[in-house]
Amino acid sequence: MSHDTLPRPRPRPVKAGKSPAGPPPAGRARRHWTKRANPVAGLGSLLWLVVVIIPIYAMISASLTGQDKALTGNPLSPPTDPTLDNYNTVLHSGFGHLLANTVIVAVAVVGIVLALCVPLAYVAVRTRDRWSGMAFRLFLLGVAIPAQAVVVPLYLLIAKLDLYDSLLAVILPTAAFAMPVSVLVLVGTLRDVSEELYEAMALDGASPQRMLFQLAVPMAKGGISTVVIYAALQAWNGFLFPLIFTQSDEPRVLTLGLFNYVSQFGVNIPALLASVVLSGVPIFAVYLVARRALVGGLMGVGGK
Amino acid sequence: MPGVLFFGFFAVVPMGLAFYLSFTSWDGLGDPKPVGLANWQKLIEDDRMVQSLWLTVLLTAVSWAFQTVIALLLGVWAAGRQRNRAVLSAIFFVPFLLSSTAIALLFYALLDPNFGIIQQNILGSSSGAFLAIVFVGGWQFIPFHTLIYQGGARQIPEVLYQAAAIDGAGRYRQFFSITLPQLRHTITTSTVLMVVGSLTYFETVLILTKGGPGTDTAILPYLMYEAGFKSYDFGYASAIASFLVLVATVLSLILVRLTGFGGMRSTREGM
Numbered sequence: 001m002s003h004d005t006l007p008r009p010r011p012r013p014v015k016a017g018k019s020p021a022g023p024p025p026a027g028r029a030r031r032h033w034t035k036r037a038n039p040v041a042g043l044g045s046l047l048w049l050v051v052v053i054i055p056i057y058a059m060i061s062a063s064l065t066g067q068d069k070a071l072t073g074n075p076l077s078p079p080t081d082p083t084l085d086n087y088n089t090v091l092h093s094g095f096g097h098l099l100a101n102t103v104i105v106a107v108a109v110v111g112i113v114l115a116l117c118v119p120l121a122y123v124a125v126r127t128r129d130r131w132s133g134m135a136f137r138l139f140l141l142g143v144a145i146p147a148q149a150v151v152v153p154l155y156l157l158i159a160k161l162d163l164y165d166s167l168l169a170v171i172l173p174t175a176a177f178a179m180p181v182s183v184l185v186l187v188g189t190l191r192d193v194s195e196e197l198y199e200a201m202a203l204d205g206a207s208p209q210r211m212l213f214q215l216a217v218p219m220a221k222g223g224i225s226t227v228v229i230y231a232a233l234q235a236w237n238g239f240l241f242p243l244i245f246t247q248s249d250e251p252r253v254l255t256l257g258l259f260n261y262v263s264q265f266g267v268n269i270p271a272l273l274a275s276v277v278l279s280g281v282p283i284f285a286v287y288l289v290a291r292r293a294l295v296g297g298l299m300g301v302g303g304k
Numbered sequence: 305m306p307g308v309l310f311f312g313f314f315a316v317v318p319m320g321l322a323f324y325l326s327f328t329s330w331d332g333l334g335d336p337k338p339v340g341l342a343n344w345q346k347l348i349e350d351d352r353m354v355q356s357l358w359l360t361v362l363l364t365a366v367s368w369a370f371q372t373v374i375a376l377l378l379g380v381w382a383a384g385r386q387r388n389r390a391v392l393s394a395i396f397f398v399p400f401l402l403s404s405t406a407i408a409l410l411f412y413a414l415l416d417p418n419f420g421i422i423q424q425n426i427l428g429s430s431s432g433a434f435l436a437i438v439f440v441g442g443w444q445f446i447p448f449h450t451l452i453y454q455g456g457a458r459q460i461p462e463v464l465y466q467a468a469a470i471d472g473a474g475r476y477r478q479f480f481s482i483t484l485p486q487l488r489h490t491i492t493t494s495t496v497l498m499v500v501g502s503l504t505y506f507e508t509v510l511i512l513t514k515g516g517p518g519t520d521t522a523i524l525p526y527l528m529y530e531a532g533f534k535s536y537d538f539g540y541a542s543a544i545a546s547f548l549v550l551v552a553t554v555l556s557l558i559l560v561r562l563t564g565f566g567g568m569r570s571t572r573e574g575m
Contacts, residue, residue, distance in 0.1 A: 015340075020330075038475065041380075042381075043383040044377060044378075044381070045378060045381055045392060047455065048374065048378060048396065048446075049392060049395065049396070049565055051443070052395065052396055052398065052399060052443070053395070055410060055411070055443070056398065056399075056412055056415055059410050059413075059414070062413070072310060088474065116307035116310055116311075118550055120307035120522065122310065123308045124477060129374070135308050138308070138311070138312075138316070140312070141553065141557075142315055142316075143496065143500065145319065145549060145552065146500065146503040146504075146525065146549070146552050147526075148503060148504075148506060148524075148525035148528060148529070148545065148548065149319070149322065149525075149545040149546070149548040149549045149552065150315060150319055150321075150322055150545065150549075151319035151528075151532075151540050151545070152322060152325060152528075152532050152538050152542050152545055153317075153321035153325060153542070154314070154318045155332075155532075155538075156325070157313075157317075157318060157321070159315075170547075173314050174310050175310075175314075175407065176310060176313075176314030176315050177314075178312075178314075179307070179311050181309075181332075181549035183307075183460065217400075236403060237403045237404055237405075239404060239405050239490070239506075239507045240507070241402070242456065242504060243521055254403070254506075255403050255404075255405040255406070256405075258403075258405050258406055258409055259405055259511065260407075261409075262409065262412070264449075269413045269416065272409060272410075272413055273410065273413055275409075275411050276406045276410050277400070279402070279403065279406050280401060280402045280406060283401045284398075285400075286538060287397075287401055291394065293452060295393075295397065296473075297452060298448065298451050298453050299452065299455030
């Protein structure tokens with residue numbers, strides 16, 4: 001995990017003018033990997049860049065267009081008369097409240113997932129009995145349980161627990177469904193902590209708790225940051241649980257708020273797009289600040 | 305282990321409960337009444353169900369092909385270290401920062417026949433609507449899978465490429481003989497995530513097409529949502545949900561078997 005983000009040694013410069021003919025110098029492959037342009041791949045990536053940028057551009061440009069002009073102009077031409085009216089409209093329809101709720105959900109989900117998954121992964125790695133193996137397998141299966149499949153009985157459970165229409169009704173199931181992948185990622189990193197370190201600490205008379213907090217947690221920092229990012233994104237992205245377990249304005253989160261703007265703004269597409277832009281701003285700000293951790297952490301999800 | 309209990313309560317117990325509810329009739333109020341196999345019989349006889357299963361499988365397969373090809377190529381390309389690649393990769397990543405809901409709304413607006421980029425009613429034709437969902441899902445998730453492949457490609461030892469170059473293997477030969485085989489674990493990880501993830505296209509379907517035109521994009525989760533939370537037939541919805549769990553479990557068991565993911569092996573083995 002964390003080793004993905006470590007800087008690699010720079011390739012040694014290959015001396016020019018040496019052995020132009022004959023077998024290719026050893027540095028060639030390395031150059032292919034790091035320096036030499038691959039025109040086909042370069043072109044392909046530029047093509048995808050266009051696919052990525054056009055919708056984003058059209059969205060921002062349209063969100064700055066007055067509603068009266070929206071239906072006449074081509075959405076790809078820049079707005080002739082940029083206006084922030086749409087943003088004003090959105091900000092005055094309870095956007096701050098939605099954002100605050102979403103942040104609460106994300107923080108709570110991350111907290112629950114960490115508190116439960118770190119000890120769980122630690123036990124799964126350190127003990128080799130049948131129960132921990134079974135628990136681990138349960139989580140492996142859990143990766144494949146689609147949230148959609150259990151939403152009806154969860155609805156029943158949430159209602160019986162008297163949690164319906166509260167933020168907790170969103171937080172608890174979201175945290176539960178973020179657990180399987182989190183456990184897998186943490187088990188992956190904790191496995192790489194060498195056995196000798198634990199033995200050394202045990203010889204010094206350290207308790208299991210101390211080993212967990214002073215050895216395992218610091219060593220698994222990379223995995224833990226991956227889990228934080230993953231759980232936070234799940235909470236940020238969650239739509240189904242808020243849609244079904246909440247109803248009133250009070251516990252409404254951002255994704256659901258956006259969904260409701262469709263009916264609220266009707267055909268006011270510029271305002272709708274302004275709300276989409278606004279919903280992206282907070283996480284984009286986080287991305288700018290923590291790009292390395294975010295990208296490195298997510299790279300870790302697949303680094304198995 | 306409180307973690308197991310918590311997960312069990314919110315994920316495993318509901319699964320069992322879903323199975324139980326599939327044998328009852330329940331309108332969301334009052335108590336569920338047992339009705340035996342009626343819901344399952346309805347499920348087997350429901351034409352929409354067959355169409356929906358087919359759509360779900362087709363959507364998963366087409367999305368997998370679309371996303372894997374692009375993400376794999378972009379990921380391998382981006383694994384090289386170069387200034388402009390880093391900048392481009394950062395831009396590529398942006399769609400993933402928006403939530404599925406936001407992205408579905410964005411394309412809902414951009415594909416609007418009166419307003420949108422393409423002045424045609426794409427969402428009104430069944431193949432258009434289907435392809436729109438595939439494309440929108442890819443637009444959102446390709447950045448994530450690109451990143452996974454980028455991480456995988458960086459872990460391939462460069463010695464292999466040097467050896468291949470000495471043996472005179474060209475770039476394409478190297479890609480097919482080294483890069484692809486070395487990435488096979490990454491490909492399975494990414495595939496598992498895509499298969500499970502394609503079920504979350506629910507949001508996209510709900511916002512973009514509402515299952516339409518007609519029922520031409522009503523994938524299983526959407527059908528379940530309609531039966532439960534629109535028609536208040538929670539018994540039938542539970543039968544659909546149980547069926548969905550069955551499909552997902554079989555798929556994941558096959559994948560776990562194929563990859564040896566459960567073997568508790570070190571992640572660094574074979575590197």
